[in-house]
Structures are given as C-alpha cells and as structure tokens.
Amino acid sequence: MGGYGFYVWGSYGVTLVLLGGEVLMLLKRRRAVARIAPEPKLQTPNGKFETAMVSDKL
Amino acid sequence: MSTRRINWYKYAAPANFYPIAGKMIPFFTVVTVLLFIIGLYVGFFVAPTDFQQGESYRIIFIHVPAAWMGMFLYVLMAVYAGLGWAFNARLGSMMATAISTTGAIFTFISLVTGSLWGRPAWGVYWVWDARMTSTLILMFLYIGFISLQASIDDSRRADRAGAVLALVGLINVPIIYFSVQWWNTLHQGATFTARSFKMAPSMLSAMLILMAACWMYSIAVVLVRVRCIIREREREAPWLAEAVA
Numbered sequence: 001m002g003g004y005g006f007y008v009w010g011s012y013g014v015t016l017v018l019l020g021g022e023v024l025m026l027l028k029r030r031r032a033v034a035r036i037a038p039e040p041k042l043q044t045p046n047g048k049f050e051t052a053m054v055s056d057k058l
Numbered sequence: 059m060s061t062r063r064i065n066w067y068k069y070a071a072p073a074n075f076y077p078i079a080g081k082m083i084p085f086f087t088v089v090t091v092l093l094f095i096i097g098l099y100v101g102f103f104v105a106p107t108d109f110q111q112g113e114s115y116r117i118i119f120i121h122v123p124a125a126w127m128g129m130f131l132y133v134l135m136a137v138y139a140g141l142g143w144a145f146n147a148r149l150g151s152m153m154a155t156a157i158s159t160t161g162a163i164f165t166f167i168s169l170v171t172g173s174l175w176g177r178p179a180w181g182v183y184w185v186w187d188a189r190m191t192s193t194l195i196l197m198f199l200y201i202g203f204i205s206l207q208a209s210i211d212d213s214r215r216a217d218r219a220g221a222v223l224a225l226v227g228l229i230n231v232p233i234i235y236f237s238v239q240w241w242n243t244l245h246q247g248a249t250f251t252a253r254s255f256k257m258a259p260s261m262l263s264a265m266l267i268l269m270a271a272c273w274m275y276s277i278a279v280v281l282v283r284v285r286c287i288i289r290e291r292e293r294e295a296p297w298l299a300e301a302v303a
Contacts, residue, residue, distance in 0.1 A: 002107070004114035007178055011117045011171040015124070018163050019275065026282050033286045037293035040076070040301030 072149050072288045073297040079281045086278035093271035101264035108261075115261075117175040123269040125168035127276060128196060129231050131161030135203070136224040143221035149284075151217035152291065154224065155207060156284040160276050162200035169193060180244060188237035189245035192230060199227040213291055 001008045069075045101119040108115040135157040142151030172190065173183040184190065203220050210216035238245055257265070292298045 001116075002113040004112060004178055007114055007174045008116050011120055011174045014170050014174075015120050015167050018167055022160065022163055022279060026279060026286075029286050030282065033289050037289040037298065040289075040298055 070147050070149050072152070072292055073295075075149055076285060076288050079285055083278055083281050086274050086281065090271055090274040090278055093267055093274055097264055097267035097271050100260060100267060105260045105264050106258065111179060114175065114178045117171050119261075119264050119268050121168060121171040121175055122265055123272040124164045124171060125193065126269060127272045128161060128165035128168050128193070129234060131157050131164060131276060132196060132199070132224075133228065133231055135161055136221075136228045139217070139221035139224040143218055148214075148217070148291075149288075151214075151221070152284050152287045153280070154217070154220065156280045156287055157276075158200055158203050158207075158220075159283065160279055162197065162204065164272065164276075165193065165197045165200060169197060185244055187244045188241040189234065189243050192234040192237050195230055196227075196234060199223070199230060203227075 069078060097119070101116060105116070105119075107113055135154045138150045138157065139154035140150075141147055142149070142154060169190075172193075176185075177183050203223050206223055207216040207220045210219060233240075237243060289298065
C-alpha cells in the first residue's frame with residue numbers, strides 16, 4: 001500500500017468489524033426474539049402469503 | 059394495459075409487511091455479498107494508483123459510500139418517523155427505529171475512515187472543519203434518537219418523541235451537504251456532481267459499486283431488524299398470536 005497500509009487496512013478493518021458486528025448482534029437479537037415470540041406461520045403450503053387473511057388496517 | 063394494481067397501503071400493516079420482508083432478505087443478502095466482492099476487486103485490483111495521493115486514496119471507496127449512507131439513512135429515518143407520527147402508522151415508526159442503528163454505524167465509519175484518510179492527506183486526524191463537525195453532529199443526532207427511544211418504556215410515546223428529534227435534526231443534512239460550499243473548509247468539495255466526475259472511470263465504478271453494496275446491505279439488515287421489532291412489539295396482537303399458535 002505504498003506506506004499507507006495502516007490507514008487503508010485500518011479503514012477497511014474498522015468497516016468490516018462494525019458491519020460484521022452489526023450482523024452478529026442482529027442474529028443474536030433474532031435468536032432472543034424467537035424465545036419470546038416464535039416465528040409466525042404466515043405461509044400457505046404452496047408458498048403464497050396469506051395476506052388476505054390478515055388485517056388491512058394500519 | 060394491465061389493470062392490476064398493487065395496494066401499497068396494505069403493506070403498511072405489520073401483519074402484511076412481515077412475510078414479504080422475510081421473502082426479500084435472502085435476495086438483498088446475496089446481492090450485498092456479490093456487490094462487495096466486485097466493488098472491492100475493482101477498487102483494489104482494477105483502479106490505478108492515484109498520482110497525488112498514492113494508495114491512500116483507496117480509503118474513499120468506503121469513506122464516500124459510508125458518508126452518503128449516513129445522510130441518506132437519516133433522511134429516510136426522519137421520513138418514516140414523521141409518517142409514523144402523522145398517520146399513527148406503527149410500521150413507519152418501527153422502520154425508523156430499525157434504520158437508526160445502521161445509520162449511526164455508517165456515520166461512525168465515515169468519521170473513522172475520514173480521519174484515517176485525513177492523516178496522510180492533511181497531516182492531521184481531525185480538525186473542526188464544517189463538514190467534519192456537521193457529520194459529528196449527525197452522529198450525535200443518531201445517538202440521541204436511539205437513546206431517547208430506549209429511555210421511554212411506552213413504545214408509542216418513544217416513537218413520537220423520536221420523531222420530533224429526527225425531524226428537527228433533518229436541518230443538519232443540507233448543512234452537511236453544502237458545508238463545503240458555504241464555508242471555506244479543509245474538506246474537499248463534492249467528488250462527483252450531476253454534471254462532472256473528478257475521477258477516473260475505474261475509480262468511480264469502484265465507488266459506485268460499493269455505494270450500491272452499502273444500500274443493499276442497509277436494506278437487508280433493516281428488514282431483519284424490523285422483523286425482530288414487529289415480533290417484539292406485536293407479540294400480543296391477534297394476528298401474530300394466531301399465526302404462532
């Protein structure tokens with residue numbers, strides 16, 4: 001990197017750590033949510049959404 | 059001409075948005091990974107060395123997209139928070155909450171990578187320049203929004219308080235963008251505008267591909283997070299309770 005390795009790799013390293021950390025935290029949160037509210041079954045057997053069966057109200 | 063129309067209002071209901079968001083996540087995840095690989099390859103192996111800055115200029119391939127994402131996501135967060143507040147649309151408020159963390163992370167990345175670029179380019183990590191100071195204020199606005207929402211137990215009250223802060227803070231976005239024109243700053247002007255590009259095509263391509271990658275990444279993580287928020291907040295709601303049973 002022509003003597004700029006610390007700055008260039010530092011920048012990409014910080015980005016990797018922060019974005020990777022966000023993804024890991026999100027996966028952890030998803031597991032925590034699954035314990036209090038299990039994944040809802042909102043799909044029909046043929047894979048189409050049963051959106052017609054749920055409320056259209058905001 | 060087709061007479062079929064999509065009823066977009068339908069997807070403002072968390073019950074309808076939840077499954078469609080789940081379907082979109084794998085697509086955005088795959089596109090994110092592909093765009094990051096292509097963008098980094100072009101940025102490190104195709105784009106030439108800059109004749110003035112040497113290799114250190116490669117920092118801008120991640121710095122510029124991160125800075126733009128910080129601003130875009132703030133505007134998006136404020137718009138969703140405003141919609142949630144004005145129309146009492148709870149999905150809008152949930153989206154604002156979901157966007158805030160990702161926006162704060164991108165703003166932090168832009169500040170850190172900007173400092174790491176500034177040291178070899180200007181000789182200092184930080185100066186109280188208008189662009190840098192206004193970006194730091196953006197970071198504080200994100201932290202304020204997240205902290206304010208976390209400090210209020212009632213989620214609907216937290217949404218309203220957050221919306222006020224987000225909308226007031228919106229004034230900072232044009233200040234960031236035009237700061238390099240309004241004040242005599244150390245920070246360089248716009249890298250590209252609608253009329254001109256101040257970069258070689260391969261350099262510009264790397265930056266735009268990584269910009270697209272950051273967008274796809276943001277959409278993917280925001281969708282995952284908003285689905286978590288929907289399940290946390292709506293777990294007592296009949297539609298979710300019935301769907302789980």
